[in-house]
Amino acid sequence: MLVHICCAVDSHYFLQKLRDDYPDVTLTGYFYDPNIHPYSEYHLRLLEVRRSCGQLGIELIEGEYNMEGWLSAVRGLEHEPEKGARCSVCFDHRFEASAQKAAELGESTFTSTLLTSPKKSLDQLRRSGEEIAARFGIAFVAPDYRKASGTQEQNVLAKEAKLYRQDYCGCVFALGQQRAQQERIADELMSPISGQIQPESIEERIALYEQRINLEGENRPYTIVKERFLNWRLMHARLTVRGRPTPVHILPYSTLKKSYTRGRVEQQVQGIAYLSRDAVKFVTLAEYNRRMRSEYSDVTSLIFSPPPFEAEVALRRSWVDAAYDLSTLCVVESLPANKIELWLEAETYEDVRERLIQF
Numbered sequence: 001m002l003v004h005i006c007c008a009v010d011s012h013y014f015l016q017k018l019r020d021d022y023p024d025v026t027l028t029g030y031f032y033d034p035n036i037h038p039y040s041e042y043h044l045r046l047l048e049v050r051r052s053c054g055q056l057g058i059e060l061i062e063g064e065y066n067m068e069g070w071l072s073a074v075r076g077l078e079h080e081p082e083k084g085a086r087c088s089v090c091f092d093h094r095f096e097a098s099a100q101k102a103a104e105l106g107e108s109t110f111t112s113t114l115l116t117s118p119k120k121s122l123d124q125l126r127r128s129g130e131e132i133a134a135r136f137g138i139a140f141v142a143p144d145y146r147k148a149s150g151t152q153e154q155n156v157l158a159k160e161a162k163l164y165r166q167d168y169c170g171c172v173f174a175l176g177q178q179r180a181q182q183e184r185i186a187d188e189l190m191s192p193i194s195g196q197i198q199p200e201s202i203e204e205r206i207a208l209y210e211q212r213i214n215l216e217g218e219n220r221p222y223t224i225v226k227e228r229f230l231n232w233r234l235m236h237a238r239l240t241v242r243g244r245p246t247p248v249h250i251l252p253y254s255t256l257k258k259s260y261t262r263g264r265v266e267q268q269v270q271g272i273a274y275l276s277r278d279a280v281k282f283v284t285l286a287e288y289n290r291r292m293r294s295e296y297s298d299v300t301s302l303i304f305s306p307p308p309f310e311a312e313v314a315l316r317r318s319w320v321d322a323a324y325d326l327s328t329l330c331v332v333e334s335l336p337a338n339k340i341e342l343w344l345e346a347e348t349y350e351d352v353r354e355r356l357i358q359f
Ligand code: SF4
Pocket: 035, 036, 082, 083, 086, 087, 088, 090, 091, 169, 170, 171, 174
């Protein structure tokens, strides 16, 4: 039987139940989910599915990440709510590819781990699966493993297996709607031009879950814990001195009350120049290099290839001796004197991140 897989939280439970119910059938996993955005999130979910299938001894095939195909299938349905018309098309799209793959492999049945997802409509899934399976001359197997205490069992299993648990369905449209309702920024869709790994970003999670796979491979004990913290994202920044754009590198946790300020340097103390307004501070690249023991030749190369986020947070603390300081810290090639204008938009927000602890 070909099993379309959407994520590890659903598949880890579903595959084990399916194996109990069909002990003589060989199960093959098929990860076909071009609805998952961005690609890094797709990669992370696949990583976890690979780990789960590896533990269960189930072969896994990765389908094509056909994002363009998926986007054209749902065109016009971008504003539909979850469980609406876009989701029907999304199921059809994934089931069509799965049924085709099943037929290609000579399988007579296919199913989907979506059936165990508590947020999906079972009827909608069954209708789609049965109609598509019939077109390919195969059958859609649609067990209800949510009933009785199935969903609770699934949650317990996911916790025991320390599975990565995503908090949105997958597509950019549902993510945007969900974050707007939560009045939170969709930081999953942000990727800094610097390539620096941001706290609680998908890239940070990938690094954590890859480290976990390595530890398991070496049989070394670990656990994953959650922490609440203040997160930060820089949207954009622009500095001009006497009307001329000037390269500027913004240190983490820099914020500006009204996104714009202007002024002149009022005083310089221990290598830091203080703007006359809004607690903005400037330091030179030479001073940055000295403290970081780095050798950036200009600010532009620092902007595009900075050191790790945590190293810059530590640097910030060494300059402004206050753990919760949110004033703007700008790294520039030479300290400006007057006619300084700064546009800066940055968000700070409460967030939760995972941390891996080795014993
Ligand atoms: S909300 Fe989920 S099921 Fe619906 S279209 Fe988006 S990814 Fe597909």
